[in-house]
Amino acid sequence: MSRGYPIDLHTHSLRSDGALSPAELVRRAADRGVRVQALSDHDTLLGVAEAIEAAKPLGVRIVPATELNTESEWGDAHVLAYFVDPADAALEERLRWLRENRGRRVERMVEKLRDLGYAITLERVLEIAQGGALGRPHLAQALFEKGYVPSYDDAFRTVIAKDSPAYVSRVGLTPFEAVALARTHGGVPSLAHPGTVERLEELLPKLVVAGLAGIECFYGEHSPAWTAHCLTLARQHGLIPTGGSDYHGRSEHGADLGAVFIPPETIDLLEARRASR
Ligand SMILES: [Zn+2]
Ligand SMILES: [Zn+2]
Numbered sequence: 154m155s156r157g158y159p160i161d162l163h164t165h166s167l168r169s170d171g172a173l174s175p176a177e178l179v180r181r182a183a184d185r186g187v188r189v190q191a192l193s194d195h196d197t198l199l200g201v202a203e204a205i206e207a208a209k210p211l212g213v214r215i216v217p218a219t220e221l222n223t224e225s226e227w228g229d230a231h232v233l234a235y236f237v238d239p240a241d242a243a244l245e246e247r248l249r250w251l252r253e254n255r256g257r258r259v260e261r262m263v264e265k266l267r268d269l270g271y272a273i274t275l276e277r278v279l280e281i282a283q284g285g286a287l288g289r290p291h292l293a294q295a296l297f298e299k300g301y302v303p304s305y306d307d308a309f310r311t312v313i314a315k316d317s318p319a320y321v322s323r324v325g326l327t328p329f330e331a332v333a334l335a336r337t338h339g340g341v342p343s344l345a346h347p348g349t350v351e352r353l354e355e356l357l358p359k360l361v362v363a364g365l366a367g368i369e370c371f372y373g374e375h376s377p378a379w380t381a382h383c384l385t386l387a388r389q390h391g392l393i394p395t396g397g398s399d400y401h402g403r404s405e406h407g408a409d410l411g412a413v414f415i416p417p418e419t420i421d422l423l424e425a426r427r428a429s430r
Contacts, residue, residue, distance in 0.1 A: 157411020
């Protein structure tokens with residue numbers, strides 16, 4: 154069996170667009186050697202309790218987290234909020250609003266796809282999501298099942314790509330609002346996979362002012378040169394280098410659990426930012 158590294162700070166379950174239940178995800182990560190795992194489902198903390206329950210007998214520590222996708226001129230700026238509290242009712246209210254927006258967006262994309270001749274149904278998309286926060290991955294799965302795309306990943310490049318006629322942009326937070334939301338609720342925000350951000354060097358100092366604490370330097374798709382660049386940016390801006398697999402359990406999206414090396418001191422550094430906020 155291939156072994157992973159002990160820390161993974163970016164994983165997705167069925168509560169958003171991953172393929173495994175939180176408990177299955179935690180057991181699989183533990184099998185791979187992961188000892189500290191952040192469950193970072195999009196716009197939800199609803200899987201955290203199940204993950205913690207499953208992690209207990211395995212001696213694994215779960216860091217509650219959520220990944221907030223944002224909408225702005227800076228492209229795909231995703232913010233990981235670590236150490237947020239699943240019992241924080243005010244935060245849950247904000248996250249529920251984001252999930253409802255996700256639902257409306259997916260509904261509109263289903264309508265557009267149907268108008269374009271793709272015979273997929275909202276019912277099937279909801280079945281695929283199994284109650285999780287809806288997103289394009291669920292549409293990709295529905296299109297793939299019906300044979301409209303040769304692979305799940307292909308759907309993102311073609312039928313539901315950003316420049317496709319079926320695409321509907323999301324209504325949501327700006328990157329600054331995402332960072333502020335994490336901070337307001339006691340979380341420690343880190344910028345996820347910075348390679349997807351447009352004009353990163355322009356955005357980063359602005360996010361730091363808003364309260365950004367980390368930047369995801371260690372990521373499966375990063376080249377050694379890009380990792381080194383992110384580490385330089387982290388040093389320049391006083392950010393904690395974070396990392397994770399972005400495992401979804403579906404096709405090639407993300408690396409395997411624990412497949413990305415993250416320095417062991419990362420957790421303490423993140424916790425210290427939590428205390429000194
Ligand atoms: Zn992301
Ligand atoms: Zn992710």
